[in-house]
Amino acid sequence: MLAEWSGDSVGPLPGLASLASRARVPLAVLGVAALLALRLATKHLPQTPALLWSGAMLVSFVGWGSAVGWVLSERLTADWGLRAAWGVGVTLLIGGLLCLLHLARAPMIFAHTAIGVALAAFFALLRERAPSRRTLRVLAAAPGLGLMIALAYGLSLAWLYASLGNLGFNYPDDHALYFAFPRKILATGTMFEPLAARRLQTLGGQDYLHAMFTAVAPIWFLHGVDRGIFVVLDTALVVGAFTSGGLRTRHVVPLGLALLTQFTLPDVLVNSTSLYSGVALLLGLFRTLRWAETARPGPWSMDPRRATVLGFMAATCVVVRTPNLVPVATFLALAIGADFAAHGSFGRRDWLGLAAAAGVVLVAALVTLAPWSLLLRASCGTLFFPPGRGNLTAGFELVHRVDTPRELASALVASLFHDKALSCLLALTLAAMVPVPKEGARGAHDALAIALCALAGLFAVCLMGAWTGPQHLPRYFFSYFAAAAIAIVISAKSSLLGRMRPPQVARLTVIAAAVVGHVLVTRADVRTFYATLVTDADRLWSSAQKVLTDFDKPAADYADLQAHVPAGRAMAVAVLQPFRFDFARNEVDLLDSPMGGMGPPPGFPHGEGPEALARYLEGLGVRYLVFTDFEVPTMAYGRAHWEEFLSDTGENKSSYLQAQAPYHLDVIASIQALAKSRRVLRTAGTMTLLDLGTPAAPH
DSSP states (O other): OHHHHTTOOBOSOOOHHHHHHHHHHHHHHHHHHHHHHHHHHHTTOTHHHHHHHHHHHHHHHHHHHHHHHHHHOSSOOOOHHHHHHHHHHHHHHHHHHHHHTTOOSHHHHHHHHHHHHHHHHHHHHHBOOOOOHHHHHHHHHOHHHHHHHHHHHHHHHHHHHHHHTOOOOOIIIIIIIITHHHHHHHHHSSOOOSSOGGGGGOOSHHHHHHHHHHTTSOGGGTHHIIIIIHHHHHHHHHHHHHHTTOOOGGGHHHHHHHHHHHHTOOOOOOSSSSSHHHHHHHHHHHHHTTTTOOOOOSSOOOOHHHHHHHHHHHHHHHHHOGGGHHHHHHHHHHHHHHHHHHHOOOSHHHHHHHHHHHHHHHHHHHHHHHHHHHHHHHHHSOSSTTTOOTTBOTTOOSOOOOSSHHHHHHHHHHHHHSSSOOTHHHHHHHHHTSOOOOSSSTTTTHHHHHHHHHHHHHHHHHHHHGGGOTTTSHHHHHHHHHHHHHHHHHGGGGGGSSSOOHHHHHHHHHHHHHHHHHHHHHHHHHHHHHHHHHHHHHHHHHHHHHHHHHHTTTHHHHHHHHTTSOTTOEEEEEOSOGGGSOTTTSOEEEOOSSTTSBOSTTOOOTTSOHHHHHHHHHHTTEEEEEEEOTTSOOTTTOHHHHHGGGSOSGGGGGOTHHHHHHHHHHHHHHHHHHHHHEEEEEEETTEEEEEEEEEOOOO
């Protein structure tokens, strides 16, 4: 890390003696890690493979990102956090291509990860290892600064460990859907879901990261990805923002505020979809914009290599979560536009330079999105949702646009102040509006650009999803709100250049006040969160094996049912834990809750009765149907639960589920009728297996 603080570089290939000398530190670190791994392994802890594999994934990200950094600049090396963020982008680009070619099975993922680790080792050996005297002097003069950084990394590693013990999964989302996606990728090499309407809402990037993780780790440790690996990466990006240009004692305040902001963010966890992975990628995009930038004389222009990386990083933000599209597009447009305006020259060649930069960014983004969009089209009939509807059933809606400006304004206010307060960004936005003297005009408005991008994203989410209610929205805009807040605090580093002037003092004061206010407002939630973190860590250490054994008990029923379906034949399933099926043995199509919302042409037969449903499924090549007992009260498939949304009273009146309930209940009625007219092959637990091609035996 000291080398990163000194601005190390990649030079000519060193000799063997030099390589051996430089390898001593990494070999020592690997030795300590091996001893720790051995110690953990001797205790027979089930979390050992997950912890080691988490480290391997991070190192692999660094390796792939190091290759990106070398392409950007052979002589300048980014800090490891920024390289890891780039590496996530490369990983998802490769992952999209592998899924598109049906090759993303476990052996290919292992190879992909191993190549990344090898690249990390290769570039590590090429890096100069002598720490700068300035860094050593800073650490000697301000040991508290080094201690702060060490504590931040220690806390992020504690998050990683405790996240493996976090069993707070949302079973209508995670058990019924998001666990199945990575399992299907590992078993089939791709993700094909023609009957699951919620497949429209994800391009699949987060699911591929989950597949990488669960290639080794148990599915019950899945929070280790977003709440573990990416929290470590977020910390590295924050620290690297200060250390990559040379650590200084005056960085202690803005660095401390940035870390305080990160570790006191509100807990908006609902399911295993992207939160902190989005934060890391958006921070990576923010930092990439100015990394190793050099002024170019003459007409305005941007290095095509930098524009390419910006484009693919922006697209990667969208690949992990589609609501990130509006904020990342807004951020790049505002930041690049502000650069162009500040250049002060608007001749023909300047405009051509701007058009060229925009074109390269756009092409790089489209290339990165292409494999994931094609995968979405194969499942759902559209390249992107919204605006495309794809194979959605006529009249069925996953999102609902607000009808009046008053409703939109109400949604905006409620989202900012409901329960998990994210309103600290408003005060930070005021700080971002205070101009800061810089060397040159570029970058003067980056903090304001990312603040406005977050507000634009909030506007878009409320416009399309205010019907879901403010209690559901924060998780959709958390990533870019959190990234914007952290980035604005990081920008306080620029206020410390040279002699402090009134605008700089005002900016620092507003930033500090906003962070302190945020901590005061959320202190009770933060205290509760960290108490839960300790509980999760204790559960993992003391009873992980028992918990995993208990969770695996229902697997026998699923295996029993599937054994009565001929290998290679397709089956549609409407069950609580479809991820337990063997996706390699049979094609398993999820009838995801809410059912009846999507299906390939000629379209899902809503309101046409049980025989139409049977003909439709058989027309798709699906002869076997597995369903849970709809009379059992569950949120995912329970009939009584969905019937509640047919009323116009209370919260049901404003719930987005109200419009989906008739479709779901229609499918329940059809399946229950088919259970009487078709042969029942097997029952296990609360599940039933039907042969749609064989009538029931006469009574």
